[in-house]
Amino acid sequence: xxxxxxxxxxxxxSFEKVEEGTSYGTPAFKAGGKLxxxxxxxxxxxxxxxxxxxxxxxxxxxxxxxxxxxHYLKYPWVLVRLSRVHADALRDLLGGAWRLASxxxxxxxxxxxxxxxADRSRGVR
Numbered sequence: 001x002x003x004x005x006x007x008x009x010x011x012x013x014s015f016e017k018v019e020e021g022t023s024y025g026t027p028a029f030k031a032g033g034k035l036x037x038x039x040x041x042x043x044x045x046x047x048x049x050x051x052x053x054x055x056x057x058x059x060x061x062x063x064x065x066x067x068x069x070x071h072y073l074k075y076p077w078v079l080v081r082l083s084r085v086h087a088d089a090l091r092d093l094l095g096g097a098w099r100l101a102s103x104x105x106x107x108x109x110x111x112x113x114x115x116x117x118a119d120r121s122r123g124v125r
Contacts, residue, residue, distance in 0.1 A: 008046060045080060048077065054078075
């Protein structure tokens with residue numbers, strides 16, 4: 001059941017445009033400069049991007065696997081114990097973080113280019 005950091009690396013790098021780097025001095029994975037996940041200093045926990053709603057559901061369902069510290073209360077991240085998480089669950093979680101980073105990047109790109117995209121099908125520009 002336990003997952004190693006090598007498993008995390010293999011899964012994270014399987015997503016398009018994900019690169020390995022560092023964050024806070026620990027190994028991390030980013031897509032388009034947006035952090036998806038990083039290893040915590042304890043070596044057994046991974047910090048993974050998520051939504052507040054999904055985080056609450058995960059922590060309620062499996063509090064031994066998913067948790068947060070006071071530092072993360074106001075941020076959309078969840079801590080995952082690699083010694084407890086199943087590889088399939090980790091793949092889903094990292095995929096969700098990758099999608100969130102992609103959505104955030106696309107939104108920022110639209111805002112930088114002047115806001116809304118042209119919708120020619122309805123005559124709106």
